């Protein structure tokens with residue numbers, strides 16, 4: 001296993017995962033099936049992040065969750081597991097092939113009845129949601145240059161006390177590298193500044209995996 005966090009070496013990453021909630025067969029198999037896709041497998045969230053997201057979902061008592069960027073379904077699996085009975089997760093993605101792997105894993109885990117996948121540009125799916133949607137938990141993990149737009153659509157639909165999570169907010173450490181000026185790193189910096197300056201939320205940026213923002217709507 002190679003660590004998702006640039007802050008951890010392999011031994012520490014392994015130790016950390018060994019001291020989280022253990023992975024089950026569906027999670028292990030999904031990690032293995034995703035690895036077969038090659039370099040894109042690096043987009044999958046880290047196992048410790050998945051365990052943390054299940055815990056957060058349970059702590060908040062999430063009934064209505066939205067994910068932006070589903071890929072092969074690992075993060076969705078982790079969120080769906082933590083939902084209260086009758087809870088629902090809406091997943092947004094555009095890739096038929098990757099999400100077909102996700103659908104199989106969700107079915108095997110017995111979670112497919114809790115998850116709805118919409119294959120369309122996520123901004124369209126989010127804009128179509130009612131403004132009184134009362135989302136308990138949202139997770140942003142798609143194209144980095146749209147993070148700000150996704151955030152604005154989601155934060156108005158979060159219920160007070162609801163959580164918004166955003167992945168890759170340290171971008172491999174490039175956020176503090178003055179020589180890194182590509183569009184993705186600029187978008188991540190802009191997103192981080194936007195969240196910090198937003199009086200509607202209280203937020204922490206955690207060094208979980210590649211950086212995870214946890215913002216609670218006031």
Ligand SMILES: C[S@@+](CC[C@H](N)C(=O)[O-])C[C@H]1O[C@@H](n2cnc3c(N)ncnc32)[C@H](O)[C@@H]1O
Nearest residue numbers: 043044045069070071075093094095121122142
């Ligand atoms: C980093 S991966 C998500 C990883 C996933 N959360 C996991 O744990 O495995 C990003 C995903 O965003 C999707 N994506 C990229 N641009 C998108 C867009 N405009 N609308 C919806 N999904 C998009 C990609 O197809 C890809 O599956």
